Amino acid sequence: MARQVTGSDEVAAKLAVAIHEHRLAPGTKLNEDEVGDIFGVSRTVVRAGLQQLAHQHLVELKRNRGAFVAKPSVREAREVFEARSLLEPTTARSAAKRAGKAEIASLRAHVAAEHEALAAGDDGRALHLSGTFHNEIARIAKQETIAEFIAQLVSRSSLIIALYWERRAAICESHAHDALIRALESGDADEAEALMKSHLLDLYTSLDLRDAPPQPKSLKEALNG
Template sequence: MATDTSSTGAPDRVSRIRNGLLLAILEHRLLPGTKLGEDEIGQIYDASRTLVRAALQQLAHEGIVEIEKNRGAFVASPSPREARETFEARCLIEGAIVERAVKARSETWRVRLDDQLAAEADAEARGDHRAAIRLSGEYHLLVAEMADHELYYSLLRELVARTSLTILLYRRHRVHFCGVDHHRLITDAIVSGDAVRAKALMIDHLKEIEAELDLTETEESSASLADILQG
């Protein structure tokens, strides 16, 4: 474990740790409930516990990590209700984002969107599911970047990460279903300047992803331990 707690370059080092953990979550390499030991992370990134803790606090603020007193930090495990609220928030925010993106359309943005779609298609073709999952999230963030709204972008970045955790926990099938075909339809609508269709396609796309999840609430038993064991 590194012991250097010098503030020189600390923000960059914290960002490196935070981004590395987030990428592992987005690519489904770190699963919900995984314990994030400060010492082990510090050894991986050659960083002090102070820097590791700062990175974990950032992720906790974003709802990606849960920090429990006397137990440490864990990759968050969203409840079904939190999962539904995440998708509801994404529909509201991304509906507004895609409308702004249509207004910002240009040849430069068309090329960037096409390049993104090509990267997604390539990942799917070679069976690289981790890359496909990461790239699908990056597509939504690219549209948000195109919309040029800093708050929307910041919020969506958090929601994309929470969505990744939700899919890991509640997907019915072990397949990647945020497909490039849906993204192509949305892109075509954006490029053609059809804001109404682009918004409808984006919301339908998000609702379809949510529909593939099993978000059934399970009722907690009100029976006491004695009732259960002696019943």
């Protein structure tokens, strides 16, 4: 089928994007043979890719049962945003100190692409870009280690949004990213940090994290869970 120059990394990356864009819903079973046929590779490489995603908590590996797109619990959702609130504001501060013209331009292009996708009705892609914007900030801060953590947290946030997002209509038109870019451009570290903090809080409070289990589609699933 597809070219066989692809390694397990590529499989993992493509699945990750599909999850970010909400084309794969939480709980979806990822059959090894099926995925292998789709990408034109053998189960060996598919398994390797799935394990990568499992380490990032994007898929859940159940022994002798297979791989499923992860369904973060309410507890996990809170923890993810707690972690983000520890890492990202300080990272935004660092980014404000380091951002040059090239970085600012890149960020503006990123946001433009996001708005474009939104206008085209491609909500999934818009959501994905909205998430990777945070990765870009971390990259500008030149903290590879922290950037990696943030990338993982952003990925997991995408799953959390898929499960617990309430006001879908008001999707991301908050222009919070624009404000952040302005703060970075003017090198205002305090402002950048504060904006990032409130942006994350906004995101967090827009979730419906009542104790209800993550919408059990069926009774059976709820019982076997």
